[in-house]
Amino acid sequence: MRNLDLIEVEKNLYSDEKYQLNDDQLEQAQKSFDFLQHFSEDKLIYGINTGFGPMAQYRIRKDQLKDLQYNLIRSHANGLGEYFPDLYSHATMISRLHSLSMGYSAASPDVLKSLEAFIRNSVYPLIPAHGGVGASGDLVQLAHLGQALIGEGRVRYRGEERDTKTLLRELNIAPVDLKLRDGLAILNGTSCMTGIGILNVIRAKRLMKWSIAAASLLNEITESYSDAFSETLNAAKKHTGQHQVAREMRKLLIDSKLIRKRPEHLFNGDEIKDTYFFTDKIQEYYSLRCVPQIIGPIYDAIENAEIVVINELNSASDNPIVCMSERDVLHGGNFHGDYVSFEMDKLKIGITKLSILLERQINYLLNPALNGKFPAFLNKGIPGLNYGLQGVQFTAVSNAAENQSLSFPASIHSISNNGDNQDVVSMGTNASWMTKRVIDNGFEILSIKMLTLAHALEIKGNYEKVSSAGISLLEQIRQEIPDFKEDTSYSVHLRKLIKKLDQ
Template structure:
């Protein structure tokens, strides 16, 4: 297993997450990073001997006014971990947990948390040996960090709780013993340092972004292919038209469409059809002068999606490369700073925005799907792209219901979590981010959008069976549809297609549109 090196002068990048989560790259840690962690630990160990420091020799949250005797400080950290391992709901997926661990390991490696190096080394072992802590979806409110989710990570690190390993859910102590992994020890504030942080919402958010980027590319792909199917005019994605607006996202989407359709023999030049003498003498045109918005306004609809994804990616990477617990240990200045770096508003807001634009992508797909299924709109395909007998057979009619209902759910789920703060913790946490909730809802909306796009793709496949225009398709369309046709035959007789739609959904999730 090849790996990448976590280096002191290099921040984690989006590609690093992708390689660890999806290419099974191992994580190596530069010795200089561990030495930086050692300095932070040694400073705090000496600094805290005769001072009151939150979470080292005090209680937590609203209990911070209680001084903890030196002989109980170790138990204080264990009590925090065990008491907050109170998650509910479904377990997080393995990719979300691994992203969470990589995010937490990276922020602790910045040397601003006063932890022992074994915390980082043990997380490294879990990542490299594919040991996945049992962490539940529900728990944290994203203000004192993702307390409950991260408590389940900490519970595993001290050798307790449960993990997923080798395909089964097992006791942590059993897996650690079999793999020769030693639980971490509590030295000063390892419990609080692990729990106080935004790494659950940030890790989940980065996974969301991986899938959202892929989803956006498939949306561009579908939009381009439909423009081929209906032989649309090409000026709506031209450089000239789209450069008249300054939005980078719009220009990027238009450029992607031009690249996709560069060698298509189906899209048309407006001047060749509507600017000639014959057209000037016509009082009523049999063909549309302009396409419906779901075809003509793709750069304007998907442009904001592109820009939102890029902004969310920037914020997530800033967060994952930040120290986000409390207090912050500054060994260089020989001081400890108390504050609120654990607060997750940045990530919560970006996931809310991401969820909105993904819901809009599913809405675009649903409208494009409806265009293909309605012969009164497209004027080239039979109703529901029915390849058999109208009336007796139904084509893609049943699948449309699934796409519409799923799109409606996305519209409902796109409401904000960022503004749904509920005070708790004896009102110590009186305004919270709900960041993990936002990230998890966003993942649901992304999964839903892939399902909607799978119905759209399946319908495009059926349309291509009907039209028999393979020799005129652009190279990207032809290359992908040769693969996708293997997942769904021509539906000349009605049959259950839920398995085929699931296979298309999985293909879209696992493969880039333009690779």
């Protein structure tokens, strides 16, 4: 059975290397469909010849079975809110197609081929953000995907919203003719929350990488001591993330001539002789000194989230499950999204903590009472007449506060619904979507942090002592944000920098 990893999915999403079904997947789908068609002839099986949810007690006549599948899609395509960006619809389609290709859902091969055609032609169903409770799968969002597959509703194509039926005719893509349990197979899974979750992990990794680089440069331009990220100190704690963050900082700062070694200064008798008060900090503030210990747990959370969402991607999230090896159809709850929901909750808490760290590091650079090295708000002009970077701090603080509000766990917000059939739900799609918003805010705060770093380094000078990694980072920042001497609006330039960082 074909398994995907994060690297392959990232290529599918961010390059021209589209997800493609192989012959084995199509053969497996056909065998499973044929088996279920024969197996179900003289049996009562949920979602084939019964109603759905609390209506499962009703048996459906044979001449109504096709209508049953269409009715499911049409009745559940009632989401609201903003539509997913194309990238997120794309991730949802890959996730659902890959799950169906395993054969456990017994979806007809036509469904798989149609989904593949949508991906190949970059046709993106308009999927609303609001509606999923993440228990019997992402029913509402995936119903909007199903609506597009049967040629109804609206899609986005080449940046324009289009009528689905008209566009499919232009592209010579036939709407799916639903069979057996195709409607239920499309809807009844965690593919929406998983697709969003995969993108969250990809983007969180980028945010992490740049945040470590920014923290390293901050320690450099403030001439911090090296022992805080030394191998010996960090090895004294047994956490992988902490070790990895400290290792990356050492790598970035290896050729810095600004980072100080404590034995050469505070352990040097000649240096400290007859000194009662030291103007330089003996130990840096926590936002500088404790970077490995603060970012390390977030690193670990991202790594664990990757394991969970990739496991979910390579799983059968449906009900019932068609098991050909046992010649059986098994009823249970593989559509439930708590694995993804829990991990997204942890991930957004981690990114919120990272946002808080970034904002405090910004504040450190802007406040001369803290840093003792730079003018207030890194002002390059006339105090009182000019305001430096005072304005951007408000945005950073606002975003950090919003992230704190968004970080209450969605997974414990279970509300019974569906006639109390779904009495404990995961809210997995809410958790994934809220995590996306937290990451969006995190990139905005990071862009402001990068701007403050560039200003601080230019005020400090001493470029010949700055690490090669630090100079490279400064150059990348200034490619998107020019060095303005006068007060100016940075919003447009910060958006350009965010785009650069988030790719």
